[in-house]
Amino acid sequence: MHLRIWTLIFIALISGCATASGPAFKKADNAAQNNALIYVYRKDMGHWQSAYSPTFILDGTDVASMPREGYLELNIRPGEHTFEFKHNYLAGYHPVKLTIPILSGQVYYLRISDPINFGSEYSLHDVVYRSEIAVIEEKTALIELATTKLVSPKSTFK
Numbered sequence: 001m002h003l004r005i006w007t008l009i010f011i012a013l014i015s016g017c018a019t020a021s022g023p024a025f026k027k028a029d030n031a032a033q034n035n036a037l038i039y040v041y042r043k044d045m046g047h048w049q050s051a052y053s054p055t056f057i058l059d060g061t062d063v064a065s066m067p068r069e070g071y072l073e074l075n076i077r078p079g080e081h082t083f084e085f086k087h088n089y090l091a092g093y094h095p096v097k098l099t100i101p102i103l104s105g106q107v108y109y110l111r112i113s114d115p116i117n118f119g120s121e122y123s124l125h126d127v128v129y130r131s132e133i134a135v136i137e138e139k140t141a142l143i144e145l146a147t148t149k150l151v152s153p154k155s156t157f158k
Contacts, residue, residue, distance in 0.1 A: 022152065031075055031107065032075040035075040036105065036107070038073075038110065039071055039074075039107070040071065040074065042067070043068070056072065057084035057085070058083060063153050064151050076102060079101070079102060081100065082098070084096065085112050098135075100135065109145075110135060111144065112131065
């Protein structure tokens with residue numbers, strides 16, 4: 001009986017593997033006038049954390065679900081902004097936030113990743129799951145973005 005339940009849970013998780021399916025990455029020429037251009041992307045970390053699509057939040061507003069290998073292209077106004085990545089509560093991750101000043105006319109690359117920490121201070125029973133959101137230099141970001149696909153923001157996001 002327990003095996004049957006675990007099998008159904010496993011099938012549900014596998015069938016929920018979310019990978020971005022929009023158009024392949026294409027770099028925009030410039031930010032919209034008086035705005036900054038922000039690329040937010042989520043790399044495939046190659047483990048079960050990629051089985052679902054956590055939520056990307058900008059200044060308290062849900063922007064999009066972020067499947068693995070997905071990216072968003074956003075034009076936002078200058079000023080201080082808070083970027084948040086929030087997992088399903090079953091994933092065992094805490095939300096992560098990054099607040100940075102955004103300047104008009106600039107391009108920013110934000111990478112969301114889900115590394116697993118097997119650090120020397122932890123045993124295999126104490127594996128640490130965590131998310132990270134970080135500003136990435138353009139050269140690295142463009143290499144990583146090459147394999148991503150566009151994610152559409154929620155219709156409520158403007």
